[in-house]
Amino acid sequence: MSIVETHDLTKTFNGRKAVDHLNLNVEEGELFGLLGPNGAGKSTTVAMLSTILEPTHGTAIVGNYDIREKPKEVRKIIGVVPQEGSVYDDLTAMENLMYFGKLHGVDGETLRKRATKLLELVQLKNRTKDRVKTYSSGMKHRLNLAVGLVHEPRLLFLDEPTTGLDPAARLVVWEFIKQLQAQGITILLTTHYMDEADYLCDRVAFMDRGKIIARGTPTELKRSIGKLEVIEIKTPKVSNTFLTKARKLKGIKKVVHTSENLRLLTPAADTLLSQVVGLASETGMRIDSLNIAQPTLEDVFIKLTGKTLRD
């Protein structure tokens, strides 16, 4: 059963379509990832679904309520964890949870117990009485998550939940998200981290320029680009001559320069490996490491759009 159904959901800003006739459904209990680069329309979609931004055209049904007609009812069943740490710095973690819990109609002992449990879950039990302004960014992120959950929503929107976190803090948040899903909460996650989506999501949809360009499980999407492998090259300086010549090599489907490495998509990585190394040496490009890997969701996006998710 769908908990989110959008019908031609559209948002136009000054004549530019940020979200363009979006038709999407999220099933109850699943962890759905909305992936795309900055400006793809992910946050605008979440803002409309959470009723704080009015669609220009179309609508959506969230938990049986139309977002245009019953926004207050929608807000009762959803939880939103915005990207920025939207909590009061001058209040303590417990005071923040009590405040937002009360705004959602939770009260008394129920609220206190729930807040205590959440603070334990997000590993802030020892800092409940400290003002939030004394917290690290990782701690604020975790409190931000807890606040979105204090009224026990059926559907949780997570907007880039790990942006700005170090690898260890990201892992803590990932495990917490997994626990939430295990409790039956439906989660709509927006992210531009492909490893995050791959690890967490049951299904994902790629968004680009306001439109869904592909959707499916991470495995289905990776299969959809055919039997491709990736030659990953780490180099201190990318040579333009290398890029031009590599694109002309027979068997190379795509060459992409990401912020981390060079990615050459090919159906025959083994056979092309020696030619790639030869080309690097010929063009004077130093190779720090070379690796053959299975395609990631990022490679799927590259294949579909010709650009990386951080473009």
Added chain:
Amino acid sequence: MKVLTIAAKNLRVFSRDRASLFWSFAFPIFLIVVFSLVFSGQGSVRISVLAVQQDHSPMGNAYFSALDNVLVLENVENIQAAEAKVLDGEAPAVIIIPTGFSTGQENVRLVYDETRGEVATTIASIVEGVTKGFFGIQTPITVESVHGEYKKFNPAQQVIPGIGIMMILMVGGMGVSERVVIERKTGTFKRNLLAPIGKLSFLGGGLLSGFVIGCMQVVVFFALGILFLGLEIAGSILLVALISALVILMSVSFGLIVSTFARSPEAASGAVNAFTFPAAAFGGLWFPIELMPGFMQSVSKVFPTYYAMNAYQDVIVRGKGLLEILPSISVLIVFILIFFAVGLLLFKWKE
């Protein structure tokens, strides 16, 4: 050269900081202009005084003209009515030139309201000066002071309501507006927006907290006045509470308006100050408006602070009742309703 680079950068940052520009230039310029106008000599400060002229002889008329050159004399026929007006606080003083004044049988009488403090003493010294200039050493003048409910002049009757109104306006205005601006900037506004509450709940909470802080200010200011500065309240304390409640409502509703257009806390405080200081100066919160030049006294009536100060002084100094202060508080209520209506209309309950 690095010193110059750093200094140039600092000046660029300073020139883009509206609050710094306001406090560095606009505010001192405003204070200088206001104080210069107020204290620019007796010629420009024309205090209105009642006059009953019963001696129409050439000497009586010449004396009247001499006084009229330095004061604004308003002719009244009846002595009792004029004295009642002074006692009631409607006029600071009355000059009575009785029949027989020119023949030396009667003295001119100056009756002033001693609760007017600085204004009263200024009038007395002006009238005595003019009379001395006119008659020499033997001045045929009798000076009498009267007072209403209030026993004697106390600067606290000007300072407590005056500074009180100004600070309530400033704190209430800034408190409400900056809170909203900061919430919008830090993202907590979005979190409130995402809760199943409406615009009125959010604003109601903000205004109520501003109101409570204002009440605490009123208690502190008046407690200080009564306990340490000898302030006595001639009228009803409930009326003081009513006027205070209206002043606080005015401040928070004004803050609501500022919150609808200010985009940064600095802009919010700048906008609040830009209104508060003129409202304080022109509304008679810093010094009695009778000491201001005529045109400034006319401008006073544009500001709600003028009516708030009048209402406070009528109750505190002259012991007036609700019906008598009704005109002042009615104007104040109209201001509050307009502020609330504009604020609610312009406030955007969205990101």
